[in-house]
Amino acid sequence: MRPLRSILSRIVVLHIIAVAVTTLTISFALTWLLDRAIDNIHDEAMRKQATSIAAHLRAGPDGKPILQLPPEIEAIYSQPYNRYVYAVVDAEGAVLFSSQANRGPVFADWDKSKLSSEEERRGDATISGVSLRKTLNDREYWIQTGENLSNRDALTDDITSGFFREVGWITVPILLVLLVIDIAIFRRALWPLKQASAIAQQIGPTRTDIRLPADDVPLEVKPLMTAVNRALDRLDEGFRVQREFAADAAHELRTPLTVVRTRLELVEDKELVAGLRKDLDGISHLVNQLLEFAEVETAELADDETADLRDICEDVAAFVAPIAIAQKKTVSLTGSELPVLVHGNAEMIRRAVLNLAKNAVEHTAENTIVEFDLATDGTISIKDAGPGIAADEKDAIFQRFWRRDRNRSGSTGLGLSIVRRIAEIHNATLRLDNAPTGGAIFSLAFRRT
Ligand SMILES: Nc1ncnc2c1ncn2[C@@H]1O[C@H](COP(=O)(O)OP(=O)(O)OP(=O)(O)O)[C@@H](O)[C@H]1O
Ligand SMILES: [Mg+2]
Structure with missing residues (x-):
């Protein structure tokens, strides 16, 4: 059997077992205590009956004992089914007085001490009671009182079984209330873990700064949270070193490139210089x-x-226009004439739009127009009249270093990954469509302020 994975289901199962065991134990313990209490009451009653009969046993004028019981005592021994019985016997076992029809003793074989508890079986019934010694004129007599337990059992069984049922029934609502309370407590205790999971969902290569809330979680879980946070610290540090290395490496390359460019001035062969400069x-x-x-x-x-998207579009269009014209292509800007303010970083958005614009100018055919359009809802689209993007390339073009023609000079395959990342930072939607007339339409939809 698969062990229960959820803490809540474990609690429910353990609870049911615990309450079932407790219910049984309490029921048995209480029944046993009740039985004992009934036994004690019975012994006490028997002793009292024997004492009150003894009080009415006296010596007659001839020295023989006389027993004259008042009616209220006689009534006890005239109940149906002979529930209570008494007998007065002498040392030889001769029965002098008896409440029983057969005039027999209550206990044929009894302990002759001052007071003793007695029990005797008669067929199916058990007679339980006491024998009490009384001395009259130097002769000893024993007053035996007993109760037929088969009659009593019926009554006490009723009490104990009723008790059992009631105790059993009371435990059901108690179990349910306890379960509901426990489930509520645990759900409450586990709630910070749910929150922590939601926070953990956001952690990724671009968000390594997020940490799990170690303070609000239950004490038992805190070490795990702290350990995970420390692991994230170490990963974050590793990421930072890597990112800094890439940026540092690119930065460091700039100086030697400038040096090489200056040295090229000294080379006399102009054709060679032109080739090397292009490289x-x-x-x-x-x-x-x-x-x-x-x-x-x-x-x-x-x-x-x-x-302001309008400002950015004008700036980028103006920047790429001369490049386009040099290649016999044109650039147009349509859409909103008014500022379109969005939540974003102008420099980053400019970089994204510039990358899209350069691609469009690069791929649009000669004598065609690269159309910039700015919608008032914060969407910039750039449409060219180039080959467009084939369906099977639509995902690939956004991957780092992917380019259709690897021999094309000045093509790194990084431009669209930069655009995608900037869109991600801005929560903007980056779309790619093919125009019905051919050519690609890249659009970036920002959130308006
Ligand atoms: N408007 C477009 N029309 C057709 N193909 C395109 C267009 N834009 C991009 N591509 C294709 O996608 C590839 C990846 O573009 P991306 O901008 O990422 O890199 P790149 O333009 O090659 O290099 P970089 O942008 O660094 O100059 C390009 O090499 C090109 O093959
Ligand atoms: Mg590009």
Whole structure:
């Protein structure tokens, strides 16, 4: 059998077992105590009956004992089924007085001490009582009183079985109330763990700063939370070192590249210089893209940052227009003429839009237009008239270092990963569609302030 995985179900099962055991134990213990109490009452009653009969036993004028019981005492021994019986016997066992029809003794064989408890079986019945010694004129007599327990048992059985039923029934609601209380307590105790799980969901390569709340959880779970938080600290440190390394490496490469570029001035062969400069431009572009990629990897958005999309679009369009014109292509900007304010970082959004714009200018055919459109809802779309993106490439183009043509110079395959990361930081939706007339439409939908 599979062990129960949930703490709550374990509690429910253990509770039911515990309450069942307790119910049985309490019922048996109480029944036993009740039996003992009834036995004590019976012994006491028998002793009292014997004493009161003894009080009415006296010597007659001839020296023989006389027993004259008042009617209220006689009544006890005239009950149906002979529940109570008495007899007065002498030392030889001769019965002088008896309440029984056969005039026999209550106990044929009895202890002749002053007072003793007696029991005798008669067929199915058990007679239980006492014998009490009384001396009259130097002769000893014993007053025997007894109760037929088969009659008593019927009564006490009724009491004990009723008691059993009642105790049993009372435990059912108690069990339910206890269960409900316990479940409520545990749900309350486990609630911080649920919260911690929700927080843990957010932890990822881009959010390594989040920690689990170790203070609000139950004491038993706190060591686990603390240990996980320490593990996250170590991972965070590892991530930081790696990210810094990528950024540092890209940064460090810039200086030697500038040195090489300066040295190129000294080379006389202009054709060679032109070739080498083109290669250097490619490497510089790669280094810049790597640096940007490393930067946006760790970038975060402050709560109160706002950016004007109109301003950004105008800026980027103006920046790429000369590049486009040099390639016999044009750039147009339509949509909102008024500022479109969104929650975001202007510099990061500019980088994203610039990457999309450069791609569009690069891929649009000669004598076509790259169309920028800014909707008032905060959506920027850039449409080109190039080959578009094939369905099977739609996911791949956003992956780092992916490019369709690896031999194309100045193509790193990092631009769209940077765009995707910036969209992620801004909670913006990045969409890619193909225009019906051919060409790709990339759009970024930001949240308006
Ligand atoms: N508008 C587009 N039309 C057609 N193909 C595109 C378009 N934009 C991107 N691609 C394809 O997706 C690839 C990845 O683009 P991405 O911007 O990530 O890198 P890149 O442009 O090659 O390099 P970088 O952006 O660093 O200059 C490109 O190499 C190109 O093959
Ligand atoms: Mg690009």
